[in-house]
Amino acid sequence: MGKNNALKFVFIHGAGGTKNKWRSIIPVLGENENICLDLPSHGENKAEQCETIEDYANVLSASLTEDCIVVGHSMGGLVALELGARSDKVKGIVLAASSYKLPVHPNIIATLREGTFPDFLFRASYAKGASQDLLEEEEQELDNSPTDVAMKDFQACDNYKIGKETLKQLQKPILAVIGDEDRLIPPNTEEELKALNPHVQVAKIEGAGHYIALEKPEEFVNHILQFRKVLEE
Secondary structure: OOHHHOOEEEEEOOOOOOHHHHOOOHHHHOHHHEEEEOOOOOOOOOOOOOOOHHHHHHHHHHHOOOOEEEEEEOHHHHHHHHHHHHOOOEEEEEEEOOOOOOOOOHHHHHHHHOOOOOHHHHHHOOOOOOOHHHHHHHHHHHHOOOHHHHHHHHHHHHHOOOHHHHHHHOOOOEEEEEEOOOOOOOOOHHHHHHHHOOOEEEEEEOOOOOOHHHHOHHHHHHHHHHHHHHHHO
């Protein structure tokens, strides 16, 4: 398959985020290689916010018009699983710092409800060696992000209970890309994903935290391009 006919990547950001979370990989991947989405009520998308992971998947499923590989970060990975179960257009799934479940501590949701993003959660989101420039960019973006949107997304993650069955039933290639310093995804994610679905491959990125595409964009792109290459063979 020639480059012009290559499967497109559709990138889905995580809870409370926007398509800007993929900004570091666009120069590496190329403008024509990707579709970055703002979920409803995020970024430039002014549609009403979805309350469940399944609702997000339903909205996106209706908008897919060509074959693609769906790449979901964190909450976006849960959406990607449900999207893969709904749409024949999805030929492969990349779980970026994600799993089939993302439980959220009640204290996090309570703090967001009060209008504050938990400082400890921000600090835990990045590897110890993350650049200061990146952290400053992310902190500024966080200051401009509505906490009520993040709260509803975290609630949607916590309420999502069908991921195990969805993952088990998917008959599509799945790549899980995990940072070895990710402190936010559940322990033993790699082992659980492999045990639940034989189609799951896992790639580890050294020195990356939860925001792997921002922290290690070149390595992340290399993994997803290799995944696409195998799909197209």
